[in-house]
Amino acid sequence: MAGSIEAEDVILILFALFFPPGTALLISGCGSDLVINLILTFLFWFPGTLHAFWLIYQKIRNRQHWLSGRHGQLTFAKI
Numbered sequence: 001m002a003g004s005i006e007a008e009d010v011i012l013i014l015f016a017l018f019f020p021p022g023t024a025l026l027i028s029g030c031g032s033d034l035v036i037n038l039i040l041t042f043l044f045w046f047p048g049t050l051h052a053f054w055l056i057y058q059k060i061r062n063r064q065h066w067l068s069g070r071h072g073q074l075t076f077a078k079i
Helices: 007-018 020-028 032-043 045-068
Strands: none
Touching: 007 020, 007 045, 020 032, 020 045, 032 045
C-alpha cells in the first residue's frame, strides 16, 4: 500500500495546477490553509500551487500512516 496514489489524488493534482485555492478548500475546508493558499496565489501563482501540492502530499501521507496501522494505541492509566 505504500506509495499508492488513488484516482482522487490525481484529480486533486490536476485541480491544483489550475485552481490552487480550490484544492485547499477541498482538502482542508474553510480554514487557515485556504487563507494561506489564497494569499500565496494572489501574490504569485507558483507559491499557491506549491502549497496546494504540499497539502495533497500531507493528505496522502496521513492516509498511508493510518492505513498502515502504525499509529499506535492509546492507553490510559488510572490515577
